[in-house]
Amino acid sequence: MNTRNSNLWKSIDWLSICIYLLLIVCGWFSICGASYDFGDSTDFFDFSTRAGKQFMWIVCSFGLAFVLLMLDHRMYDMFSYIIYAALMLLLVATIFIAPEIKGSRSWLQLGPVSLQPAEFAKFATALALAKFMSSYSFNLKKTKNALISGLIILLPLLLIILQKETGSALVYFSFFLVLYREGMPGVVLFAGLCAVLYFVVGIRYGEVLIPDTPTVVGDVAVLSMILFFTGGMVYVFRKNKFAAGIIIGGSLLLTFIAYFIAANIVAFDFALVQLFLLVAVVVYLLFLSLKERIWGYLLISLFTIISFAFFYSSDYAFNKILEPHQRLRIEVVLGLKEDLAGAGYNVNQSKIAIGSGGLLGKGFLNGTQTKLKYVPEQDTDFIFCTIGEEQGFVGSVAVLLLYLALILRLIFLAERQRGAFGRVYGYCVLSIFLFHLFINVGMVLGLTPVIGIPLPFFSYGGSSLWGFTILLFIFLRIDAGRNRTF
Secondary structure, rough: HHHHHHHHHHHHHHHHHHHHHHHHHHHHHHHHHHOOOOOOOOOOOOOOOOHHHHHHHHHHHHHHHHHHHHHHHHHHHHHHHHHHHHHHHHHHHHHHHOOEEEOEEOOOOEEEEEHHHHHHHHHHHHHHHHHOOOOOOOOOOOOOOOOOOHHHHHHHHHHHHHHOHHHHHHHHHHHHHHHHHHHOOOHHHHHHHHHHHHHHHHHOOOOEOOOOOOEHHHHHHHHHHHHHHHHHHHHHHOOOHHHHHHHHHHHHHHHHHHHHHHHOOOOOOHHHHHHHHHHHHHHHHHHHHHHOOHHHHEEEHHHHHHHHHHHHHHHHHHHHHOOHHHHHHHHHHEEEEEOOOOHHHHHHHHHHHHHHHOOOOOOOOOOOOHOOOOOOOOOOOOOHHHHHHHHHHHHHHHHHHHHHHHHHHHHHHOOOOOHHHHHHHHHHHHHHHHHHHHHHHHHHHHOOOOOOOOOOOOOOOOOHHHHHHHHHHHHHHHHOOOOOOO
């Protein structure tokens, strides 16, 4: 037993643990700064304060990390599906028994403690996905395997949406990066990026008219992109330069002619010409598919049809499905509305706080924007503005470099795994951390919509801290046992 424990401690990646400890300590000091008011006592270990409560949760997370490291690494593989099923049932129960807080039912009250099951469902989903994708003869290119993998990811996402916690639900899209690493065709990821592009451009320019015409800029821009991407796919995947040239060149020429007529001769919506071109391109691709008996052209035509359908349905989703406050946040980010007193208030005050920090910052506990509570949620979702104000540009960069070190280390650890289970789980952890980091820092800087997700190890809250700790230390335990056979 002693020999086993000795080998375990030698196998653990202590560099990752050191980075984790540095992030935890920096995060706690940031919460101290964000929750401190001028004139208050500086007893940050008082459990009645936010800093004191966070310190208690940090101590508990250390105990949790120790327990996770002491468990046999094979247990995580053996009980993956059971853990996943248990967390899914807990998510279902949360919908019905959780009290409504700020419009969502996502927090369970356990006496004096509140827990958010969505934070713990992340590691359960990662384990289940790793278990399934490490099964014998697994191949993501098989339709059945791809569908089951997608279902494992989408089930918790849908349950969390039913809790009206959209921000936490969006995190689960990060798991699709893992599927790409494990062999998902690049065209699927490309299609996802196209969907985001269509949505953003269509909404941003959905009410802007091209001068001297009744044509909407958003319609023309998105339809042009669909035609261009279709021609590009014909060139890249089918190597048919002639067909790609006809699609791209013909579309550009006819669109320009239609614009000239609409602007100078007869005013009309020349986006209708592009709709006609889309139909013609789909018919042309079907003809090529039948003529050459190649299914690739049929799949490209399917991409074109789905792109068109998504674009025209995204307006309905934006106006009818999203909540008013969610629409407003997106409109603020896209520059459609300013609303500095409403949806844009948090972001505007956050940017003021970060900018006021300058190069070296105002110093610990000396941030005026945060002390005077100008930034709502400044110790949770907007904790990064406290770092920017008190520690300045240098401190902010130092924190981001710490995250970069953790991310690079996770990539290294994931790639050195001898089995698919450890590799897939490692990339799940990596993807979740990346998503949280980019979205949280992005929304603080006004680059992404405010969707309310925490900054790992920095934001106040026990659920997020424990959730991230479980994610990381399960992987470190799996990595420590990588040289042992099952």
